[in-house]
Amino acid sequence: MSCVLGISAGYHDAAAALIIDGQLIAAMQEERFTRIKNDSSIPSRAVFACLAQAGLSAAAIDRVVFYENPFAKLERVLLSLVRSFPQSWKQFPTAISSQIGSKIWILDQISSTLNIPRNRIFTTTHHRSHAASTFFPSPFDEAAILTVDGIGEEVSTGMWLGKNGSINCIKSIQYPHSLGLLYAALTAYLGFEVNEGEYKVMGLAAYGTPHFKEEFASLISLSPDGSFELSLPYFAFHTKTDIGFSAKMEKLLGPRRDPGKHWDFENSPHDRKYADIAATLQWYTEEVLLGLARNIRQLTGSVNLCLAGGVALNCVANARLLKESGFSRIFVQPAAGDAGGALGAAILASIDLDGKYPSPLNTCALGENISNDAALKLVQNLGINHTKPDDIFSSTADLIADNKVVAFASGRFEWGPRALGQRSILAAPQDKATRERLNKVIKKREPFRPFAPAVLSHRAGEWFEGQDCDMSPFMTSVANVRPENAKDLGACTHIDGTARVQTVTELSSPGLFNVLHALDKKTGIPMVVNTSLNGNGEPIVGSALDAISFFVSHSVDAMVVGDILLKRNTL
Amino acid sequence: MKTQDNKNITSIPWIATLYSLIKHFTHRQRLFLIPLLLILLLSGIILIFTSGLSYVAPFVYSAF
Amino acid sequence: MSLHTLITKIASHFVWRTPERSAKKFFEFALAEQGSMLDLIAAARLTESEKRRALYVKHMLDEKRHALMFSLRSAELCSQAGRKSYGNLHADIENLFQTLGEARFLAFVHIGERRACQQFVVYRNLFKKQGNKTNKSLFEAILKDEQRHADYTWGLLVEITGGEQAARRELRSVQMWEAWRKWRRVGRSLANKLFVILSLFIYFLLAPYAVLTRLFKRQRKGWSVPALEQEIDRSGSEQQAKRVQTLENLSNSLVILNNS
Numbered sequence: 023m024s025c026v027l028g029i030s031a032g033y034h035d036a037a038a039a040l041i042i043d044g045q046l047i048a049a050m051q052e053e054r055f056t057r058i059k060n061d062s063s064i065p066s067r068a069v070f071a072c073l074a075q076a077g078l079s080a081a082a083i084d085r086v087v088f089y090e091n092p093f094a095k096l097e098r099v100l101l102s103l104v105r106s107f108p109q110s111w112k113q114f115p116t117a118i119s120s121q122i123g124s125k126i127w128i129l130d131q132i133s134s135t136l137n138i139p140r141n142r143i144f145t146t147t148h149h150r151s152h153a154a155s156t157f158f159p160s161p162f163d164e165a166a167i168l169t170v171d172g173i174g175e176e177v178s179t180g181m182w183l184g185k186n187g188s189i190n191c192i193k194s195i196q197y198p199h200s201l202g203l204l205y206a207a208l209t210a211y212l213g214f215e216v217n218e219g220e221y222k223v224m225g226l227a228a229y230g231t232p233h234f235k236e237e238f239a240s241l242i243s244l245s246p247d248g249s250f251e252l253s254l255p256y257f258a259f260h261t262k263t264d265i266g267f268s269a270k271m272e273k274l275l276g277p278r279r280d281p282g283k284h285w286d287f288e289n290s291p292h293d294r295k296y297a298d299i300a301a302t303l304q305w306y307t308e309e310v311l312l313g314l315a316r317n318i319r320q321l322t323g324s325v326n327l328c329l330a331g332g333v334a335l336n337c338v339a340n341a342r343l344l345k346e347s348g349f350s351r352i353f354v355q356p357a358a359g360d361a362g363g364a365l366g367a368a369i370l371a372s373i374d375l376d377g378k379y380p381s382p383l384n385t386c387a388l389g390e391n392i393s394n395d396a397a398l399k400l401v402q403n404l405g406i407n408h409t410k411p412d413d414i415f416s417s418t419a420d421l422i423a424d425n426k427v428v429a430f431a432s433g434r435f436e437w438g439p440r441a442l443g444q445r446s447i448l449a450a451p452q453d454k455a456t457r458e459r460l461n462k463v464i465k466k467r468e469p470f471r472p473f474a475p476a477v478l479s480h481r482a483g484e485w486f487e488g489q490d491c492d493m494s495p496f497m498t499s500v501a502n503v504r505p506e507n508a509k510d511l512g513a514c515t516h517i518d519g520t521a522r523v524q525t526v527t528e529l530s531s532p533g534l535f536n537v538l539h540a541l542d543k544k545t546g547i548p549m550v551v552n553t554s555l556n557g558n559g560e561p562i563v564g565s566a567l568d569a570i571s572f573f574v575s576h577s578v579d580a581m582v583v584g585d586i587l588l589k590r591n592t593l
Numbered sequence: 594m595k596t597q598d599n600k601n602i603t604s605i606p607w608i609a610t611l612y613s614l615i616k617h618f619t620h621r622q623r624l625f626l627i628p629l630l631l632i633l634l635l636s637g638i639i640l641i642f643t644s645g646l647s648y649v650a651p652f653v654y655s656a657f
Numbered sequence: 658m659s660l661h662t663l664i665t666k667i668a669s670h671f672v673w674r675t676p677e678r679s680a681k682k683f684f685e686f687a688l689a690e691q692g693s694m695l696d697l698i699a700a701a702r703l704t705e706s707e708k709r710r711a712l713y714v715k716h717m718l719d720e721k722r723h724a725l726m727f728s729l730r731s732a733e734l735c736s737q738a739g740r741k742s743y744g745n746l747h748a749d750i751e752n753l754f755q756t757l758g759e760a761r762f763l764a765f766v767h768i769g770e771r772r773a774c775q776q777f778v779v780y781r782n783l784f785k786k787q788g789n790k791t792n793k794s795l796f797e798a799i800l801k802d803e804q805r806h807a808d809y810t811w812g813l814l815v816e817i818t819g820g821e822q823a824a825r826r827e828l829r830s831v832q833m834w835e836a837w838r839k840w841r842r843v844g845r846s847l848a849n850k851l852f853v854i855l856s857l858f859i860y861f862l863l864a865p866y867a868v869l870t871r872l873f874k875r876q877r878k879g880w881s882v883p884a885l886e887q888e889i890d891r892s893g894s895e896q897q898a899k900r901v902q903t904l905e906n907l908s909n910s911l912v913i914l915n916n917s
Contacts, residue, residue, distance in 0.1 A: 055702075056695065056698075056699070056750050057694075057695055057698050058695060058747075058748075058749070058750060059747075091885065094885055101870060101874060104863060104866045104867050104870045105867065105870045105871060105874070105876065107860075107863045107864070107866075107867040108860075108863075108864075108867070111860060114856055114859075114860075114863075115852055115853045115856040118856070119849070119852055146889075147883075147885055147886060147889065149886075150886065150889065175883075175885065176883060177883055177886075180886075188893060190890045190893075191882060191883070191886035191887070191890055192882075193880040193881065193882055194880070194881060194882065194883055194886070195879070195880060195881075196876070196877045196881060196883070197876075198876065199878060215744070215745055218745075245879065247879070247880065249878075249879045249880050251878050251879070280741055281741065281742065281744055282732065282742050282744070374896075399707040399710075400707070400710060400711060400714070403707055403708055403710065403711030404711050404714065404715070559745055559746070565702065567698075567701055567702060567710070567714065568698075570714070571698075571714055571717065571718060574714075574718060575718050575721065575722075
């Protein structure tokens with residue numbers, strides 16, 4: 023038996039993935055346990071939870087692979103600080119103390135935290151982890167692979183070929199020319215937090231028009247060979263790491279938006295301008311990705327494309343790639359960000375150790391299961407009224423059909439940033455008012471944030487166009503809502519007429535499948551609004567304890583946790 | 594090999610890291626960084642022993 | 658009057674002097690509350706007692722609410738003072754439950770809550786005197802919860818340790834541990850400042866390095882293949898070739914065996 027563990031940690035999105043004899047047993051993000059959003063600390067809780075899933079202890083691990091090379095990273099940090107000296111004089115002590123004080127010792131910290139011998143701990147490279155994380159779990163034997171993120175050791179964009187059971191680097195673009203860092207800088211400019219606000223910018227973009235193309239042409243230039251170059255005077259990656267843009271960018275685009283300010287498109291011309299900037303950023307992101315995709319298609323001749331890296335979470339861009347890049351099929355591993363690096367590292371270790379490959383990914387339910395027993399004891403001790411219906415899924419469907427908002431925690435929690443029916447808030451999709459309630463009252467989010475529908479896979483075509491692809495089970499693309507049936511989707515059609523649809527099968531999400539099936543019998547519409555089960559600024563819930571705590575502190579109408587039903591009005 | 598194998602002579606954690614660090618920087622194109630790196634490592638010793646605490650302690654409301 | 662209360666009273670005249678300072682202080686309190694919340698979540702997850710788990714969950718939800726109250730007040734005052742808010746809360750977890758064990762964790766929390774009660778009474782009285790109704794009401798509301806927290810943690814501590822005497826021993830032990838932690842925090846603060854000063858000396862070395870690096874290690878534009886990836890691909894091909902060779906040898910041996 024071979025047992026390998028992949029780990030990502032140190033910057034954001036710490037995670038662990040466990041593979042035994044080539045089979046993916048479990049993959050979990052640390053934030054689900056510590057309740058710290060984007061927790062970057064060594065994912066000890068996630069590791070032990072993965073091992074518990076397999077009934078093993080740390081002693082059984084043959085190899086641990088860390089998702090990147092900390093020494094190559096130190097080299098790049100040192101060189102970029104030195105190169106930009108004296109402008110980087112302020113940043114120098116913080117950056118170096120972080121590297122020298124902590125980050126270069128991460129392999130030792132993993133060894134001591136997990137009690138694993140140091141000589142069983144290895145490294146791979148950041149973008150190779152990304153590439154492996156998307157190619158090997160894909161349904162393809164052969165594919166072109168694009169990895170696009172902020173920065174790994176020194177690479178920001180990688181082109182790879184996956185073939186004959188291996189991946190090989192074709193070419194790459196290096197720091198500081200980075201699409202991810204461009205996106206991050208504009209995210210900060212628009213008043214959102216970096217590494218958390220990028221998908222908000224994507225949602226905001228639909229409210230604007232790309233009127234700032236001329237200004238953006240000063241920020242980034244695109245080459246016919248698919249590469250791109252950032253105009254560095256507009257950026258401040260090494261001097262202002264929390265915002266990443268310089269005063270020159272504010273001169274170009276106007277003052278940055280104050281963080282935390284309320285959005286008002288109707289009455290504020292400034293907010294409309296910021297939406298236009300977001301739209302322009304989205305347009306440029308799509309153009310860059312298209313250029314890269316067309317170039318790699320030309321180089322490899324492949325009809326399949328795999329995407330990874332944080333930029334691959336841009337589902338609007340992914341939909342456009344499928345339409346226009348020339349690739350027939352596109353797969354995006356759902357934890358495309360740094361958490362996915364843990365999976366990629368584990369897969370590489372498994373292949374290296376005994377030549378075993380994982381099966382294609384057909385579900386994201388790779389986390390810890392809900393303990394019915396623990397849930398019952400907690401609700402009893404908290405004095406919360408509860409029932410145990412004979413058919414919990416049918417009862418859930420009844421509540422949703424009755425226009426109730428139901429928090430749903432069933433089975434193993436998801437791998438990746440999307441809720442796919444394991445830890446979701448479900449509601450009927452028809453009424454626009456539902457979206458208002460979800461945004462303002464329950465999740466307390468910005469008003470422009472869209473909600474996504476989940477629909478039975480074999481019926482999805484009735485409401486959506488372009489939903490039938492390898493990305494829709496994992497919500498990594500968007501589809502157009504059919505205008506003739508748009509009335510059924512008032513709560514989850516975005517302003518641009520698209521929806522980030524999740525197609526559900528019994529294999530991908532059994533609990534949600536059963537709810538949709540029951541809803542279909544009741545209403546004829548096997549579809550729900552599916553948003554993640556978490557409060558504002560919090561990670562998605564993991565355990566029964568997290569779910570029940572959410573129920574107590576948020577105004578959902580009901581909650582399903584395991585086989586127990588909690589209803590608000592019976593408290 | 595797709596994973597970089599740390600087949601070094603010792604499995605003592607901190608030594609293994611120092612060995613890997615030296616191995617990485619004794620590459621032809623990185624040699625010139627070694628003096629700077631050594632100085633940073635020496636001056637960074639004090640940081641290694643003082644990490645691990647949060648900056649605002651839980652259950653503590655500082656009076657100042 | 659305890660020393661802590663006296664220090665709080667003296668400091669409060671400076672700490673709450675202006676909206677900016679008040680905003681910063683409220684933000685720090687919000688961070689402390691969020692940190693408490695995170696440690697209580699861990700405690701709820703790890704405790705073996707179902708009854709205590711439920712109590713920690715209730716406590717955790719109170720801390721979460723307090724964090725929100727403090728951070729909203731901080732944002733209000735920032736707006737009054739014409740400055741940007743301090744942003745989202747990002748507290749760290751200190752793994753107190755795992756480090757201390759349940760009894761000492763309860764002792765630590767009890768001391769923290771008791772101290773908070775003393776402190777918030779001072780602030781409530783100060784704001785009452787100043788006629789600042791908002792701040793006064795805020796501390797009054799939170800004070801009720803803190804008192805309850807102090808009471809229940811004492812009750813649990815006595816229960817777990819088997820009596821009041823043993824409970825007081827745990828309190829003393831935790832106070833010693835906390836003193837050592839404060840010492841480490843001072844040490845860390847000094848170490849960081851020392852490193853900054855050392856960095857200033859290092860800057861003299863950096864100037865020639867900056868020139869050398871700009872001349873000989875220019876930033877690359879466009880496409881390239883990183884040396885690290887080339888190495889891995891090369892050794893990957895070698896290993897793949899070895900595997901193919903091994904399989905071929907095995908297959909040949911099987912053929913020979915079959916024939917013989």
